[in-house]
Amino acid sequence: MANMFTVASKEFSDIVRGKRFLILVIVFGLMMTVAIASIYLRVIQAAQQAGGVAMPRGFLGLAAYNLITTMSYFAPILGLALGCDAISGEREKGTLKTTLVQPVFRDTIINGKFSGAFLSISLAIVIASLVGIVGSVLTLGITPTGEDVTRLFLFMLFSILFAMTYYGLAAFLSTVSKRTTQSVIISVMLWAVFTFVIPIVASLVAVSTISVSIRPFQNATRPFKNATSRQELQRYVEELRRQSAITESIQSIAPNYHFTRIAQYILQAYAGGIGARIGIGGAGQGLEGLRAASILQSLSFAWPNILVLTISTILTFIASYMVFTRQEIR
Secondary structure, three states: OHHHHHHHHHHHHHHHHOHHHHHHHHHHHHHHHHHHHHHHHHHHHHHHHOOOOOOOOOHHHHHHHHHHHHHHHHHHHHHHHHHOOOOHHHHHHOHHHHHHHOOOOHHHHHHHHHHHHHHHHHHHHHHHHHHHHHHHHHHHOOOOOHHHHHHHHHHHHHHHHHHHHHHHHHHHHHHHOOOHHHHHHHHHHHHHHHHHHHHHHHHHHHHHHOOOOOEOOEOOOOOOOOOOOHHHHHHHHHHHHHHHHHHHHHHOOOHHHHHHHHHHHHOOOOOOOHHHHHOOOOOOOOHHHHHHOOHHHHHHHHHHHHHHHHHHHHHHHHHHHHHHHOOOOO
């Protein structure tokens, strides 16, 4: 156990003192600063158009969307950047072989690697998130409530889990790859597929499978006339629901989808609202329902997605563990 803590401490120290870690935290902080500035400008513009309306008090209503969007890109990149050379980098430097000559078991090394990465990722996400939160408080003049603080803490916790999912994937690729460049290329390709390709493919499959033949307030015989009956509207909603079900089924392959769902529920983007019930909608829909959803209810909505990310992280760790402990080190 002491050896594992030694490996974890060294891994944590190497990561935190490295340039990659510093650059990632600074870039994310700048992204959050730009996002806060854009919110501020939109709020000021809306206030001027409305004749000097006071700044809204809802903290998550202003900050949630930017937190979710920014973290959905930052967490995977952070995990991949720290994990792509976890084993292959040590192998290329020759330090892995030197370490194994010492009385250190292989499981101690892999356990220490993951533990050190967990601490580093936690530190990066906490620092970067606090930049956005404190910036919102100071710039927008809004104060989070006790419930807001709890939800933000849960959001950071699940962001760490999301980043560890990608770290586990990158560490596994680093373990099976002979060179770091190979693991980097494959990791980036998988991230691109999960982030961009799968959502596009899911939308195309859904649209081609279920065609929405009726539009509200419009039909083929009287275009642009208020001719939508109750039955037509129900049919339209049902077709949208079926499209959404197909899209979500395909997108559920990617960990990004599960993190986004968790974040939306935790930060009350549409938990319990109309969008959640019919499978459509976004951050602005179902306001009455989402305000009625407690933290426990939000967690109950999100638990399947939390389970998927947790199992994915554990499986990547087990796979890396099994490969590394049986691998011949030259």
